[in-house]
Amino acid sequence: MGDRKTSTAKWYENIVYIICLVFFSIELHEALATKPRAVNGMQSMTFPKVIFGIIIVMCAVKLLMNIIWMIRSGEYGFELLDRRILISLVMIIVYAALWQIIGFGLSSVIFVTIESKLLRNNAPWLHCALVGLGTTVVLYFVFGFLFNVDFPEPILEMIM
């Protein structure tokens, strides 16, 4: 009944439940810590407390059910993600961080180039670089020039 694919999905589900449990426990704590106002009418935190409570209970129950399922079926397997997806995920985060350090233009060219090469090893470097450059220029033109979006460019600003 249990195969590795289902158990992998359950593991991801569990990650979501754990994130929710942690995050909403913090929020519930804040809701409980807030002093009620000395006024009539529904308090600011009444509704949030109810919703957070329901989420925490639901997530805990589902988490428990998943664990029981795993113990019963004896299937704990977890299919690791393809290495390239993991690297992409990290690269997206690094890329966004680079906006604030080396600027939008440069980081976009680098990101698209490396990402294109990473996902398909036989793609020639030159093509990847041209796609990176082209994407950046087009986006700069459409958003920056036509729609007046100021992209962060710390290096350019320093030179100026």
Place this chain on the structure above:
Amino acid sequence: MEFSAELAGIASILLNPISLLWILFGTFVGLVFGALPGLSATMGVALVIPFTFTLEPVIAISMLIGVYIGGIAGGAVSAILINIPGTPSSVVTTIDGYPMARKGQAPRALGWAAFASGWGSIVSWLLLITIAPLLAKICTGFGSPEYAALAFFGLSIIAAVSGDSISKGVIAGLVGVSLSFCGIDPIWGNTRFTFGSVNLMGGISTVAALIGLYSIPSILSSCLDKDNRKIDSKDLTIKNIVPPFRDQWKRKVNIIRSSLIGTFIGIIPATGGNIAAFLAYDQAKRFSKEPETFGKGNPDGIIASEASNNGVCGGALIPMLTLGIPGDSVTAVLLGGLMIHGISPGPQLFSENPDFIAGIFTSVFVATIFMVLIQVFGIKIFTKTLNVPVNYLSGILVVLSLVGSFAIRQNFFDVMLTLGFGLIGFFMSKGGFPAAPVVLGLVLGSMFEGEFRRAVKLGGGSPMIFLQRPVALIIILLAIAIIISSAVKSRRGRKKEA
């Protein structure tokens, strides 16, 4: 005498190539804004206003209406092709549009979206020109209790957009609702759950959240796929794009029902295309003979979403023109455009400037026709994006998504928000959680809470006020009926499986 003034108004649009050109331009700009994630129809109209200063008022407003209609329709393009809703109104279009595109039917899906948008716009236009003053009463008839009931009704359809597992859908919906608490308390004005950040004082940006929830997971899960089957120019004939009129006729009930839902939601202020689309989708699925095919590429899903969100356009113009109260966020800007041109809306506008009103009504129709035409011919170009090799497309889409979330208000915080949602969204999609309920919860959660508390306050601290308001009561009872029927259905479904 008066009749000739109206004819003159109609002629000022239809027989004047310059005004036709401006409307065409406006519609085109709108489609571009709609299709690009992060740029909404609201921003499109606001950015175009300066270009209209030198134009005659009728032409100026007609052009802005073109941007509006194009902007709402354009969201479907990116929703279908790359699973990233271009505007919040097209969130629901992704549910069936993207699966259809994955099956290689992208041109047809886009064709349905274009025509459904067109029909939605035409139906609401008919209502606008015939019984606008009557319908405007709906706008002022809605007080806090009715709003609260409507939001509750909207939340009750989480089950319909949840896909396979209702419990996961409910959790996703509640997460959306919880996130909507963040910001300034709607009644007392204190800040809640902002963790000391000024950027969170305005709440969590829906657009940033939906870009993160939709784009990042879908890019990551498809980045190692084989390239899409090349779409040949030969296959992109009008016949393959335009849905046969026989098929359109077959789906007339869905088209009209969705358009009417859109018009109705459009009339009610502070609601908009995304709520209309969710409601219409739920109804389409409920009345369908094959509800199990929804979410797997059923054109009826696209039709419901697109007909209703474009129905909102005509609907939202009704209170704007008759009362000067905007029906949604785009008409709020449009109203500003009217005022800058020295026109104040209201009943006196209808009696004193019948030519202006006739001109505006004509332009809604003209812009709709242009919108459908541009899309039908544009589809040949849009679908070519699918021919870009996947390894290049993935990187480009990541950049486009982050740029989109940055462009909302040029704030890096929104980019981080998008990434955060992207990460959670990735785990959620791997764990089989649907994304649509999160958006539904985020949009309706704050509306429900705020309006419910207001209603209770209006009732002197007692929820009994809901019993005294027949409209609110009926909506609530309908919502409860929907919840019970979905619960029963899901239990039956589970029994069948077992």
Place this chain on the structure above:
Amino acid sequence: MRKALLALVVMLLVSSVAFAGGQAEGAAEANYPTKEITLIIPWNPGGTNDLMARAMQPVFKSMYNADLVVKNVPGGGSAVGILEAMNSKPDGYTLGLATSSFLALMAQDMVDCELDDALNMMSVAEEPIIIVVKNGGKYDDAEDLIEAMKANPGQISCGIPGTNNVNQAYATLLQEAVGSTFNFMPFDGGSRVVAEVIGGHVDCGALKPSETLTQVKAGELKIVGVFNTDGIGILPEVPTFESLGYDVFRLGNIQQTAYLMGPKGIDPAIQARIIDMFSAVCSSDEYKEFCDGVGIQLNIKSGEDFQSYINEIYTGLEKAAAELFV
């Protein structure tokens, strides 16, 4: 495909050259403005302040041949946008249009800054707070409304756009002067309050003339009174609450003002130039006509005048935060 790529590369080169050229001119005060000026509007497009800025654009262009770019940075009751303007580069090319709403946020310590942290340059407009009721509804004038309030304390609902702002301060001061209480109903935005009053869901609304002029002209709403000393310029028949015998200025003359601000450290010569330019734009006939049509009251003040004006509003709101907003 190749041609397209080539075109892109050329475009990049051209744009980078143009960019460098733009920078070479430098920021000589005498030439100000040498490029477009960004005006941050801390609200969504479509509001009164957004309109004010957008109506300035063509006048600005025709008078100074310079572009005024409106940038909407909504969020946090105007805090996000104004803080961005405050922290921008002090070269005079990024300014913000703040309102009393931001002053109210500071007064309540909801944002982490003081009045002096920004360079507050000049006021542009002042919008008096008014009380509106449904025309032909239960109440005909202010006396009717106040009588009803005295008879049913806490029963008469008063819609306000947002919370803890100038609107609520005045409505609270009125109920104090009357010796009874309203049931305050905060809504998101003025147009929602208008719809609620027309629909008869709330009894009255504390709004601004620009938010209600359309409906007043259409005979849907009626203004029963205004919270200032001089009345409304375009609607002189509306009585002030002071003239009706209610003292609502206990905390000073708190007005809903819109003022131009920027980051600290802008060169004084450029500052003076900015004030000159905006004063000229706002006093132009074209702009005045727009303001009258929409119902915005111009109020151009700068220098000492402006500083004492804004200080009075700020201290008034600080007292209001301590005494009224509980």
